[in-house]
Amino acid sequence: MPKEHQEAAVPEGPHIPTSATTTIINMPGEVSLPDHVVWSMFNTLFMNFCCLGFIAYAYSVKSRDRKMVGDVTGAKAYASTAKCLNISAVVLSILMAIVIIIVYAIVLSRMIANSRAF
Template sequence: MIKEEPGTVPMASTVISIGSETPVRDYVVWSLFNTVFMNVCCLGFIAYAYSVKSRDRKIVGDMTGAQAHASTAKCLNICALVFGGLTTIICIIVLTTYKGF
């Protein structure tokens, strides 16, 4: 324990706690890309709808809701990208191996 000398003033300190909230990504651009180019079973459009919902929740201040909608949009975007890529690859394989032309 530190002893203070008589006649001295103890030092005061102020601690400012700044909340480090991680920004919630809404995946609107990725969803728009999947809507325009890889809209297999309308997954891109549904992902776009969830992305817009996530952005709306973020503007209102509901970060939990925004994160939930963003997570759903991310999963739908991944599915749309995988299914769209597989469909494109299968079409290329079928068209290049088909000897009927």
């Protein structure tokens, strides 16, 4: 700026400070909700008892989609359903494996007992 334009404006009356109002806006950060996609994929591939793992995977993907849109309530609901389905798939698959092992052991022991009888 040229020197002739650098004049300071002097207030003519006394300067009265006014109170400034402030506005605080809380911006939500990254939403960190577990969507259980990895767990659901594992159950889909290895512990898919009555397709519970696949259904849990579908709910996990829905939860991730809701989280990306910003619908926290919907994401929590889908994640909760996916978690329950994953727990059910794991428990029922483990119980089924235990039952199969017990039945196999009983059948094998009876076959061995019958072969010794002859």
